[in-house]
Amino acid sequence: MDLPRNYQATDPSLMNAFVKRHGVDQMDTDDYLFSSESQPKKGILSHTLMPSPIIQWILPARLRSGHQNDVVFVGERSLQIKEAVSGIHLEDVTSKSDFDSNIMAAKVINVGTELPWEAQMKMGTTSTAVDSEPQIDLPPQILLLSLASRELVFLYYSTSNDRFIHHHRPLPNDVSTFERFGRNIAVEPRSRAVAVSAASDFFGVFTLKQPSILQSQMAYNQLDPIAEERFFRVDGDIIFMEFLYPRPEDNGKILLLLLVAQDQITHAICYEWEANEYLRQASPIVTKRLLPFEDRLPTMLIPLTKTSSFMLVTTTTMAVYKNRLDPRRQPSRYPLCVPDQESRRSPLWTRWARPLRNWLYNQKHDDIYLCREDGRISYLGIGHEGEVENQAHLGRLCCDVDAAFDILDFDHEGGDLILAAGNTGDGGLFIQKARDHPRCVQKFMSWTPVTDSVIVKSLNQPSPLSEDVASDRLFVCTASSFAQGAIVELRHGIEAQIGLVVSLEELSSTRDIWTMSTGTNGGVIVLTSDPVSSLLLDLPADFDDEICAIDEADSGLDCGSQTLAAGCTDSGVIVQVTDKAIHLGATTESILSSRFEYGHDQNIIVAAIDSPASLIVAAVRDQYGLRLHVKRLTPSGGQLNLSDVSDPLSINFEPVCISVETFDLGSLIFVGSDNGKIFLYNIDGESITFVSERPLDIAYSEDISKAIDSVAIVHKAEEGSLKRFVLLCGLRSGILVPFGVTLNTSLVVAYSRTGFDTEADPIKRFTRSYIEFVDPDSQQAICSPLDTPGDESNPWRPHGAAGEKISCILEWTPKKGDEEYHFIVIGTARRNQQERGRVIFLQTSRSSSDPSQIECSVKYVHKFEGPVYSIAPYGNFTLMVSTGHEIVPLEPKFSQTRWLRAARYPVLSPAVSMSSHEPYLYISTSRESLMILNASDENLVLHAYDRQKHDGLSHVHIGGEMQLTLASSRGGRVSLLTERGVTENDKMMPVALCEAHLSSSVTKLSPGTRHSSVPTDSQVIYGTAMNGTVYRFLTVEDKEWRLLRFLQNLCIRDAIICPFTPKRKRQRNPSGNESREFQPSQMHIDGDILSRLLIRGSGYLMYMLVTEEFYNPSTPESGSPQAIYERFLELSKDLLGETENPVEGVMKWLKRTLHVGF
Secondary structure, three states: OOOOOOOOOOOHHHHHHHHHHOOOOOOOOOOOOOOOOOOOOOEEEEEEEEOOOOOOEEEEOOOOOOOOOEEEEEOOOOEEEEEEEOOOEEEEEEEEOOOOOOEEEEEEEEOOOOOOHHHHHHHOHHHHOOOOOOOOOOOOEEEEEEEOOOEEEEEEEEOOOOEEEEEEEEOOOOOOHHHOOOOEEEEOOOOOEEEEEOOEEEEEEEEEOOHHHHHHHHHOOOOOOEEEEEEEEEEEEEEEEEEEOOOHHHOOEEEEEEEEEEOOEEEEEEEEEEOOOOHHHOOOEEEEEEOOHHHOOOOEEEEOOOOOOEEEEOOOEEEEEOOOOOOOOOOEEEEOOOOOOOOOOOOOEEEEEOOOOOHHHHOOOEEEEEEEOOOEEEEEEEOOOOOEEEEEEEEEOOOOOOOEEEEOOOOOOOOEEEEEEOOOOOEEEEEEOOOOOOEEEEEEOOOOOEEEEEEEEOOOOOOHHHOOOOOEEEEEEEOOOOOOOEEEEEOOOOOOOOOOOOOOHHHOOOOEEEEEEOOOOOOEEEEEEOOOOEEEEEEOOOOOOOOEEOOHHHHOOOOOOOOOEEEEOOOOEEEEEOOOEEEEEEOOOOOOOEEEEOOOOOEEEEEEEEOOOOEEEEEEEEOOEEEEEEEEEEEEOOEEEEEEOOOOEEEOOOEEEEEEEEEOOEEEEEEEEOOOEEEEEEEEOOEEEEEEEEEOOOOOHHHOOOOEEEEEEEEEEEEOOEEEEEEEEEEOOOOEEEEEEEEOOOEEEEEOOOOOOOOOOOOOOOOOOEOOOEEOOOOEEOOOOOOOOOOOOOOOOOEOOOOOEEEEEEEEOOEEOOEEOOEEEEEEEOOOOOOOEEEEEEEEEEOOOOOOOEEEEEEEEEEEOOOEEEEEEEOOOEEEEEEOOEEEEEOOOOOOOOOOHHHOEEOOOOEEEEEEEOOEEEEEEOOOEEEEEEOOOOOOEEEEEOOOOOOEEEEEEEEOOOOEEEEEEOOOEEEEEEOOOOOOOOOEOOOOOEEEEOOOOEEEEEEEEEEEOOOOOEEEEEEEEOOOOEEEEEEEOHHHHHHHHHHHHHHHOOOOOOOOOOHHHHOOOOOOOOOOOOOHHHHEEEHHHHHHHHHHOHHHHHHHHHOOOOOEOOEHHHOOHHHHHHHHHHHHHHHHOOOOOHHHHHHHHHHHHHOOOO
């Protein structure tokens, strides 16, 4: 039975009829995992809340069509298509994250029938003709990826099907996984072949089909680009691999260059063969040359477009090898710029890109950008014979560049457009003009690497509408080798659910949209606007009736002009502001529509409407300049009147956006300008007064467009007579700047400041650790560490000795009777002192003279022979300290507990994480996984330990009847362990109840502040990885796990949800299992896979239940649709009970399970 992919039938009666028509003998599904007779089990549901923000490559690639300036951002396990739009800004288009494997390399392949300039340059003017006419709507390029699962993926995006079309080719699996087959990939300049190599010993060459053939395939949403393949062996480590550009007279040849290192020497090996030969029958000419000692470990291999040359870049020089590997010619050497005099790091030159130039210029030149790790860029001009003619140093990008670096491949009159990003800190889009410094016009935010994280309970009480949203706030510490560290609050907010989808071709050019409630029947009016027109739509309350457009005559609005601002007052008046007039439309027949027109020499630039206060603010340009007009709408006897609040106010700046907000003291007008300033005006009664002008303070402001495109109020809070709110300013460069504003008798504006210390060098100086206090709501340091040392206005802050590092920090409040002590406890580690570890006790309090300041003082200092790794409070008066290879109880002098001197417990490796749950102490050690100590009888004895030795990182004790603990270790392993079965004679814990193998190691596990009601009373646990990934973990009971595992098995065999599942795995019966032996990894539920099903809805689940795509009567183990559906009904009934529509019920339950916000 062939069902469409958008199958929507979810009626149980229809499903039962289908089963009867196509019924076959039920499969035996009473196996170990799914039988109701098997023992109850515990599973883990993991879900990626935030993927890693690391960008590995940024590749200009037109994967949709040749008319769209697409750029592909390739992350660790996903890719995202962005489009460069007018104003030089990248906007999100679509993404793909279902590879289920890490991406090791990425390249762009040209498949258009019109050859790129590089190929045209070598072929000559007569070779630009092609065999067939180009397909206008088809993309001229495809993307090639190599995955860690040892397969190649070719893909592009089909706009007609609104999805990615891909072809994947498995690589030989007889190569060890450690060889990382696919680490290097190269594309021949004319896209006639691609090469793929392992880290050593092996590489393969794939010839591609002609572009006209590939275009024909793509016209039918197909892709099969490989014509032939051949694999080679070479002895040694493959450092680099690139195709060289053949000379014009060698147009039919393919040249592949490898740099192979073995026994401390490096050879350059060139393979040469004719392109028109069959690859399997070709006998490549192999040329081998020993590289000089100074070139044996280059940081870059750059193929040059002239004379089949290539350039090797080392730490100090550039060497150009001409005419391939001609032994008669010595390389030409050119010096690189010396490191900065103030720097001792000697950063490496690791990235390069070739800018777009016109065809005639490229006949004689080959220009190249070089980029250093610290963001410094250099420009090389290479002549016709491959020699470096000039070298210019252009400045520094305000980001680290150790990953992505490329040039947008379309002409921009303002200069070259540079894309850059790294593994640490933010990336950006930069404009590079001739003989000028690069200027940042858009930033790509990143919070990696994450060194620590903490969960803070929100003080705001959740509303009834957000009862399923966790009251947790997640903060992470991030570091950057270029900029300062930062504390970042990550948000995963309330998800808007799509309630109605309306296809309207007229809205394709929409730039603004406003929604307004009619207030009468619960319906919604939507006003959309494009640059030349507006459209008013009426959406009924129940969405059952058709959506209809409201006629201009009926609405009283102007549908033939662009709308600048719109709103609906409490009295039901719709206000529309265009460039020439203010239109007033009524939703009731008792009020007549009207309009207020400006003079022919007047134009409204920007406007805003405050609907509750019936205020209209507009910036109007006339022959005398710019003026701010404020009008108030007042209905009177069925008529609508617009009255001026005061005389127009002259302004001497160019406004870009306006926002108006009403408070108890009056209304405030916020005007954002094109020069990065916020202007504030106060409306008090019948007067308008200028209040304040505040510039934005941004690091490297000369490199960033500061035009304020939008302003919005996002938070209000009251503290007595003080009223606080946050004003967000959205810059045209893509940066969001928050302003903290406090209202009292006068207006005070406080704003957070971002700065970079470009002079500091952590290697040149000794590092010192400082303690700072940050208000997470103000987003501003209470006392900035950048302030001038010795400034008496700043409170004193403790700092460590030179080279001393803070390894842990916690809040501790011991009690003695009615007295309570409050300490901030800090553990440190030192290398060169006799006492290599210290525990420092700080006491803090609010300053009596200035409550906004925090004062602190050192109360006690305790020294240890070994470095301090972690600290955990135990009982009322004890701290358990991990120092060196010991666990040491530490108590203050007023403690009533006295531990025995022999209470120290030795461990084989440092305890990197500890927590106490009396009478037990839980320890994650760096080599022996989880250990549990019994701290009773004033001594420490071993209670239990993990049977497997993993490199422990973190843990959370869940407790409960089974005494569960969730532990993480290196390699991405997360284990659910139980103490049940531990005895005095056998302290080894049982085999893990569940093991999840994630793509990133979870360095910190933190319990949420509340339990999740779905699944049943499950503890929410958050996990953060160093690469910025944020996970959520839930424990699931036996019935929940069985249903979730069944759904996951269905998804794994579906080619749309899991397109990269191996074919043999798709044939498995989703209601059965291949092994009757218990395997902890099978108890893990991958929430990322289930979230893909959730997006497609209940109709798609029904399709997966009834499809016969994988059923073959000759192989009954694949499972019949009848058996699969009956198993689904059984699992649904066991968990949810009898429901009218099991498919809908399960999808609603799954939605509640995966939905989260923080």
